[in-house]
Amino acid sequence: MQVSPVLHGYFRSSCSWRVRIAFALKGIEYDQVAVNLIKDGGQQLAVIQYIDETRPGPRLLPADPKARAQVRMISDLIASGIQPLQNLSVLQKIGAEKLPWAQHFISRGFQALEPILKQTAGKYCVGDEISMADICLVPQVYNAERFKVDVGQYPTIKRLNETLAEIEAFKLSHPSRQPDTPADLQA
Amino acid sequence: MATQTKPVLHGYFRSSCSWRVRIAFALKGIEYDQVAVNLIKDGGQQLTEQYKTLNPMQQVPAVEIDGVTLSQSLAVIQYIDETRPGPRLLPADPKARAQVRMISDLIASGIQPLQNLSVLQKIGAEKLPWAQHFISRGFQALEPILKQTAGKYCVGDEISMADICLVPQVYNAERFKVDVGQYPTIKRLNETLAEIEAFKLSHPSRQPDTPADLQA
Numbered sequence: 001m002q003v004s005p006v007l008h009g010y011f012r013s014s015c016s017w018r019v020r021i022a023f024a025l026k027g028i029e030y031d032q033v034a035v036n037l038i039k040d041g042g043q044q045l046a047v048i049q050y051i052d053e054t055r056p057g058p059r060l061l062p063a064d065p066k067a068r069a070q071v072r073m074i075s076d077l078i079a080s081g082i083q084p085l086q087n088l089s090v091l092q093k094i095g096a097e098k099l100p101w102a103q104h105f106i107s108r109g110f111q112a113l114e115p116i117l118k119q120t121a122g123k124y125c126v127g128d129e130i131s132m133a134d135i136c137l138v139p140q141v142y143n144a145e146r147f148k149v150d151v152g153q154y155p156t157i158k159r160l161n162e163t164l165a166e167i168e169a170f171k172l173s174h175p176s177r178q179p180d181t182p183a184d185l186q187a
Numbered sequence: 188m189a190t191q192t193k194p195v196l197h198g199y200f201r202s203s204c205s206w207r208v209r210i211a212f213a214l215k216g217i218e219y220d221q222v223a224v225n226l227i228k229d230g231g232q233q234l235t236e237q238y239k240t241l242n243p244m245q246q247v248p249a250v251e252i253d254g255v256t257l258s259q260s261l262a263v264i265q266y267i268d269e270t271r272p273g274p275r276l277l278p279a280d281p282k283a284r285a286q287v288r289m290i291s292d293l294i295a296s297g298i299q300p301l302q303n304l305s306v307l308q309k310i311g312a313e314k315l316p317w318a319q320h321f322i323s324r325g326f327q328a329l330e331p332i333l334k335q336t337a338g339k340y341c342v343g344d345e346i347s348m349a350d351i352c353l354v355p356q357v358y359n360a361e362r363f364k365v366d367v368g369q370y371p372t373i374k375r376l377n378e379t380l381a382e383i384e385a386f387k388l389s390h391p392s393r394q395p396d397t398p399a400d401l402q403a
Contacts, residue, residue, distance in 0.1 A: 043296070046288035053281045065269045066255055072262035080259070080296040081244055090301065093320070104309070112243035 005030040011178035011185075014083060014139030015044045020178075021135045022048045024169035026057040032179055045079055048132055060132050070126045074116060074133035078140050082109035086143065102147040110144065110154045117156040125160055130167070138164050142175070194219040194252040197241055199226050200394035200401075203299060203355030204260040205248040209394075210351045211264045213385035215273040223396035226304055246305070261295055264348050276348050286342045290332060290349035294356045298325035302359065318363040326360065326370045333372040341376055346383070354380050358391070 005023070007030050009016025023030050028051065052060040061068050084090065085105035091098045120126045125133035141161040144151055151158050164170050171177075176187035196212070196219050198205025212219050224247050225232045232238060233245050242249040242258040249256055250263045253270070257263050268276040277284050300306065301321035307314045336342045341349035357377040360367055367374050380386050387393070392403035 043289050043292045046285045046292055049288060050281055050285035053284070065266060066253070068269070069255070069257050069262050069266035072265060073257055073259045076259035076262055076295070077244060079292070080300050081246075084296050084300045085306065093317075101309075109244070112245070115243045 007032050011181045012175045014143055015079075017139040017142075017173055017175060018135050019044050019047055020173035021138070021169055022051050022060060022132075024173050025060065025130065025135075026051060026055050028055055028057075045075055045132065045136075048135065052132075058130065060130075060135070062126065062129060062131060067126055070120050071131045071133045074113065074120065074125055075136045077109065077113055077116070078136040081112070082106055082140060083143070086147065099147060103149055106140075106144045106147060106149045109140075110149070110151070110157060114154040114156055117160065121156055121160060123163065130164075134160070134164050137161060138170055194250055195222060196220070196248055196250050197222045197224050197238070198248040199224055200397045201391045202226065202247045203359050204246070204295075206355040206358075206389055206391060207260045207351050208248050208250060208263050209389035210354070210385055211267050211276060211348075213389050214276065214346065214351075215267060215271050217267065217271060217273075221395055223394075225396065231304075246303075261291055261348065261352075264351065268348075274346065276346075276351070278342065278345060278347060283342055286336050287347045287349045290329065290336065290341055291352045293325065293329055293332070294352040297328070298322055298356060299359070302363065315363060319365050322356075322360045322363060322365045325356075326365070326367070326373060330370040330372055333376065337372055337376060339379065346380075350376070350380050353377060354386055 005028065007016065007019055007023070009019065009032060048060060061071050082105060086102040091102060094101045117125060120133075122128040124130050125137055137157070138161055141151055141157065151161070174187065175181060176185055194212070194217065196205065196208055198208065198221065200223070224238060226247070233242075233247060238249075239245055241251075241256055244258060246258070248260060248263070249258045252263075252266070257266060264276060277287050298321060302318040307318060310317045333341060336349075338344040340346050341353055353373070354377055357367055357373065367377070390403065391397060392401055
């Protein structure tokens with residue numbers, strides 16, 4: 001008998017959200033343990049790829065090596081190049097200048113991501129299948145909006161985010177719908 | 188047989204992310220060309236319009252390979268591993284592979300981006316304490332993980348992408364005067380890996396763009 005995976009996460013952590021999306025896309029049931037601290041960027045991509053390699057269901061990374069490299073490139077741009085620069089522990093260290101700092105690094109990242117996605121995107125970030133890149137994109141757009149970055153300046157990012165927001169796995173896993181979501185932030 | 192164009196690495200001798208890719212090419216025995224992108228000269232050659240077309244993030248490395256241009260060193264390394272023969276850079280076992288990725292991500296997302304050039308430039312006067320803070324914090328997290336996963340190398344007894352990430356990060360730690368002696372597993376692994384040819388050949392002190400005063 002298999003023990004359900006246990007996700008130690010936080011409703012608003014973009015990293016936890018990425019893993020919740022992956023579980024939802026694969027139709028994997030899991031237990032959640034709320035931890036009221038934010039885990040820093042990136043290690044969730046290891047979990048997502050592990051889930052993909054060991055569970056059946058839709059692929060989270062494409063079969064083609066070049067497309068797979070593009071998915072990882074986009075995921076890493078977000079998980080290494082943007083999110084760690086605007087996570088809680090860094091912002092706490094910045095002190096008073098939090099908002100401009102976060103906006104700077106999110107905008108810089110989105111300015112780079114937009115032309116990349118223009119090249120790689122079909123219906124989704126890379127071609128026409130949902131992948132780990134999409135899993136990384138949506139939580140980062142959510143963060144951008146929290147920090148008042150105008151995502152309208154990035155039409156491909158905007159379009160992809162709107163498409164993905166309608167997908168059940170992304171909706172179910174949204175920060176507004178988690179066991180630890182505070183009442184005033186619930187959907 | 189069709190002639191294959193050699194991959195081209197756009198990098199900087201002292202960039203830890205570029206060094207990771209150099210190690211991977213060396214471990215796989217792949218010949219490649221290097222184009223130096225000087226991060227300091229002329230205000231930073233990575234900021235030119237020309238380089239932006241290769242990597243819109245305006246960072247190194249960028250790699251031209253098999254008709255595509257890839258950025259993000261771990262994406263490049265895994266692509267090389269999946270398309271070239273030679274020793275595996277990620278293990279066959281999924282759990283061990285996840286451990287390799289977790290360690291690599293801890294370094295590549297949790298440490299390096301917080302002490303890279305563009306962030307330090309934004310910090311201004313407090314560069315050294317800032318870099319030391321994030322490297323130390325990362326190494327404090329990494330040490331117990333490696334105690335569990337390491338055999339001869341970071342994960343078990345085969346060299347992997349985790350080792351490829353570790354050595355350049357230790358080099359950075361030393362540049363920022365972090366005492367790596369506080370992290371005995373990291374220290375031991377780094378010393379073992381430093382003796383391996385692929386890590387030596389690719390070292391910042393031995394690159395075409397290494398300044399004379401920093402050459403080995």
